[in-house]
Amino acid sequence: MTAENIFSTLEEKFGAKRETLDKWGVTAVVSPAYLHNAVQFLKDSAEVKFDMLVDIAGIDYLTYPNHEGPRFAVSYAFKSIKAPGIRIRLKVLVGEDSLKVPTISDLYANANWYEREVFDQFGIVFEGHPDLRRLLNHVEFVGHPLRKDYPAQKRQWLSTNDYLLPELEKRLETLGYKVIQRSKEVEPNNDEFLEGSIKA
Amino acid sequence: MTVEAEKPNIITSSLDFLVNWGRTNSLWPFPYGTACCAIEFMSTEVGRYDLSRIGSEYVRFTPRQSDVLLVAGTITYKQAPILKRIYEQMAEPRWVIAMGACACSGGFYDCYCTVPGIDHIIPVDVYIGGCPSRPEAFFDAMFDLQKKIKDESYMKQRAERVKDQLEMIKAKTAEAKANAKAFAQEKVTDIKDFVVEKEQNLVKKAQFWKE
Numbered sequence: 001m002t003a004e005n006i007f008s009t010l011e012e013k014f015g016a017k018r019e020t021l022d023k024w025g026v027t028a029v030v031s032p033a034y035l036h037n038a039v040q041f042l043k044d045s046a047e048v049k050f051d052m053l054v055d056i057a058g059i060d061y062l063t064y065p066n067h068e069g070p071r072f073a074v075s076y077a078f079k080s081i082k083a084p085g086i087r088i089r090l091k092v093l094v095g096e097d098s099l100k101v102p103t104i105s106d107l108y109a110n111a112n113w114y115e116r117e118v119f120d121q122f123g124i125v126f127e128g129h130p131d132l133r134r135l136l137n138h139v140e141f142v143g144h145p146l147r148k149d150y151p152a153q154k155r156q157w158l159s160t161n162d163y164l165l166p167e168l169e170k171r172l173e174t175l176g177y178k179v180i181q182r183s184k185e186v187e188p189n190n191d192e193f194l195e196g197s198i199k200a
Numbered sequence: 201m202t203v204e205a206e207k208p209n210i211i212t213s214s215l216d217f218l219v220n221w222g223r224t225n226s227l228w229p230f231p232y233g234t235a236c237c238a239i240e241f242m243s244t245e246v247g248r249y250d251l252s253r254i255g256s257e258y259v260r261f262t263p264r265q266s267d268v269l270l271v272a273g274t275i276t277y278k279q280a281p282i283l284k285r286i287y288e289q290m291a292e293p294r295w296v297i298a299m300g301a302c303a304c305s306g307g308f309y310d311c312y313c314t315v316p317g318i319d320h321i322i323p324v325d326v327y328i329g330g331c332p333s334r335p336e337a338f339f340d341a342m343f344d345l346q347k348k349i350k351d352e353s354y355m356k357q358r359a360e361r362v363k364d365q366l367e368m369i370k371a372k373t374a375e376a377k378a379n380a381k382a383f384a385q386e387k388v389t390d391i392k393d394f395v396v397e398k399e400q401n402l403v404k405k406a407q408f409w410k411e
Contacts (some may be wrong), residue, residue, distance in 0.1 A: 136313075137278070137313070138277060138278045145312045145313070150312070151312075152310075152311055152312060153310060153311065153312065154312055155277065155312060155315075156277065156312070157277070158278065158280065158281060159281060160281050161281050161282055161285075162278070
């Protein structure tokens with residue numbers, strides 16, 4: 001069974017621990033320091049190459065029954081295109097005091113947005129991420145809504161639309177375009193911020 | 201009938217009636233569709249139900265040319281400033297229909313990201329229930345809106361507007377007059393001071409030459 005081999009290698013090389021609570025037995029807990037190397041191993045040099053990152057999920061264990069250890073966790077789900085039956089999930093435990101995980105967006109391109117989403121909803125910072133901004137929530141949003149201590153019905157008034165032009169221009173410049181002149185209408189205008197804005 | 205139509209005619213009516221008649225029968229909607237209610241609106245617009253029977257001939261995708269803002273779907277807080285701006289871009293007279301449970305009250309999205317009813321952002325004229333609403337319900341709402349428009353009085357609104365403008369003009373003229381008065385007084389005092397100074401200088405000079 002190749003998955004067992006991969007798990008034993010993970011345990012030997014990267015100090016991973018098999019999660020006993022997992023019903024499917026596919027989860028290994030890795031420390032944040034070894035995460036990048038472990039993911040690189042899974043992607044490039046394992047027996048079955050896990051070339052697809054299915055999902056990155058944040059977990060908040062605040063109200064979880066009988067949980068001991070750090071409050072947050074980030075879970076990475078991997079899949080192999082060649083052997084689609086084999087799945088592996090890596091889990092990184094993150095304490096409330098550090099909240100830092102190394103990024104894997106240099107290995108998987110889609111990790112970029114997944115990590116942005118986890119940052120947005122849980123406030124976990126991915127070190128080395130090229131563009132760590134909020135993905136789903138608004139720029140003016142305060143707090144991280146999927147944390148268990150965020151009141152689910154707490155609503156926040158937001159006053160303006162997202163200003164996405166700088167990102168767009170950056171992307172255009174990487175494609176070889178150059179911004180010569182900018183129309184006056186697209187510049188951010190302080191009058192456009194409505195009542196209750198953080199800018200006003 | 202034909203003989204009458206050939207001759208020149210005189211029709212008497214009130215201007216309110218004419219304006220309201222025109223407005224009720226050419227309500228052009230601006231569909232702000234964010235969810236499944238927009239699909240129901242599409243089926244209302246096309247052949248089987250045919251919204252153009254009651255004069256809503258065109259769906260205008262610009263707020264400048266539309267009369268009714270039709271909010272069909274869930275509005276999140278991230279979308280709320282955009283909706284408000286689109287409402288502000290629409291020309292008067294303008295009306296708003298909140299279509300479906302989400303636009304009326306937030307629906308079953310009782311969470312941090314959904315606006316609990318668009319009436320928190322913009323004034324709403326007609327609410328339609330349903331999840332999503334049936335095209336019949338939408339027609340009912342349009343008839344309600346037409347009834348509401350028929351009750352409006354263009355001339356009264358105009359009179360109020362003219363009154364407001366008159367008051368504004370009066371206030372502005374009063375302000376300008378006060379400003380001019382203050383300016384004139386300032387000038388007069390300046391000139392007086394100047395004259396007094398000159399006199400004193402002359403007196404000084406005379407005394408000097410006497411001595």
